[in-house]
Amino acid sequence: MSYIKLESISKSFKDDKVIQGLNAEINKGEFFVIFGPSGSGKTVLLRLLSGILLPDSGEIKMENAVINDLHPEERDVSMAFQNFALYPHMKAYENIASPLKANNISQDEIDSKVKEIANLLKIDHVLNQYPKELSNGQKQRTSLARSLVNRPSVVLLDDPLRNVDAKIRFEMRLELPKVLKEFNTTVIYISQDYREAMALADRIAVLYDGKFNDIDLPKNIYEKPSSLTTAKLFGDPTINNFNAVISKNENRVIAECNGEKIILQRKTSIENGECIVGIRPEDINLSNQQTEESLKVEFRTKTPLNLRIVFLVKLSNGLELLCSMSEEEAKNIKEKEQLYVSFKEDKCLFFDAITKRNLE
């Protein structure tokens, strides 16, 4: 059963339509990641959910009740801000205790709850410090502690790992799901790092230009993106794509691109004709050995990226392709000699040449 429901939510600022008719259903206890590039409307959407902003049209429902008109303090929602938004004149302890104080809880209980969450997030030693005395990682943990201490039914996290350094980000990426599981709360998490989204999410919603492109399991979004836009957002280096004319032949697809015939080992239901072929860099085989389907390529350059090596090669028709492989595999590639590429079986994607939607 859906816990939070968005029904054609729209929000504009003057002529700028930031959010355009969003629909989504979020389940209770789900870790729901809203992913999108900067400027796609993620933060605005989160602010609509929290009640800081009001939608121009549409309904936000929580447990089937419309909450559009509820003020932030009336919604059972808490939020951790990207810029932490700690109260500079209060110590970390008072920052974390703030949601408890709003609920008239006894001092003893406040004390035990604050200590418990501080312990869990490993900030119990800095509770007596002011925000300006905390490191970025501690600020971020304090802000998270504040959003969780009251065990709200929904936690909104606005890219909380954005402003912390890489080491803490990695630590938190491992730790956060564990902490959040303990609270058994519904999490709506904003991210613009696809790896973070895939690592944390039960489901991902891809927000692009104020609309949801996809709402699906992380694996599905990576493997079967609904559009070329989504495919491009997920993956680093980004997916190779080129226009080609498709003709089917038994178990094979022949994609003709600028006079070069690329043979794809793949069954498909799409019709013959023009489309965009997408293939991820890791799904291209690069080798010095020629096979039946392989194509001659010219070596351009290579660069290391996240423990993998990325090669840029050029087909004889001028098309440039990125392919990536592990460092081990890369050792066997002799760049000075003739190189060949072939596409891994069943891996390429077909998109409509005009609408860029996935054709399958």
Next chain:
Amino acid sequence: MKFNIWSILKIFAYAAIILFFLFPIAWILNMSFMTNDEILRKVPVLFYEPTLKNYIGIWEGEISIPGFATMYIYFKQNLINSAILSSFSVALTLVLGVPAAYAFARYKFKGGEDIAFTLLSFRFAPALLIIIPLNLYFTQIGLYDSYIALIWVYQLITLPLLLWIVRGYFEDISPDIEYAYRLDGHSWFQSFWKISIPLAKPGIAAASLLCFIYAWNNFVFALILGSSAIQPVTVGALAFITASAIPYGLIACGIVVSVLPTLILALFIQKYLVQGLSLGAIKG
């Protein structure tokens, strides 16, 4: 430190500036402990027997200067008036101005900028321009010669000042901090009271002090709109100049006494004042 001709000249320049600004004050302080005869000597004396006669005179409201008739002065009442007028003006300004400054900083509403500018423009208009009509109004509605009238008119001076200084402070506070507090479950008013006001406190303190000084120093409104019963020190000091005598010692003493309250207040809020003047103006 390296001594060259420039650094020596610089020291002299500083000394000259300090002397220029502080000498009159020092001289007045000096004069307030002298008798009229000592002050009026052709060659000023550096060494004299200090007397508290002037201070006692001001306190008792009665002073006799040799060779002249006894003077009766109401300076003590003037001081009390100044204190009443300035404190209540600042208090009223805080009550009206802080929420208004917050509104101008946080909410964009139709005509908001125009209202804010109109309020600021009160500071451009010379007081003399409005004082005659105001005098007529106040006489008609029966407010002439009342504290309320003066406190009301003083808002023309203090309200715009506080509004524009404090507004800058509120603008510097990230709205996210207030939202965060509301998401914690606190009402709008609580977030204003517990978050916005404490964070803008340096600005509010500095602006209040400036307002107090401006209100304290005002002369023309009180001169026209009230009788001696409610007039502050600035106007009250006029009474020292009479046809029969100009008691310089008494005047100097009056100046010292009337500067003292603002000086003490300024020292008290000094740390906020310096921070306030620089922080509110420059936005990061």
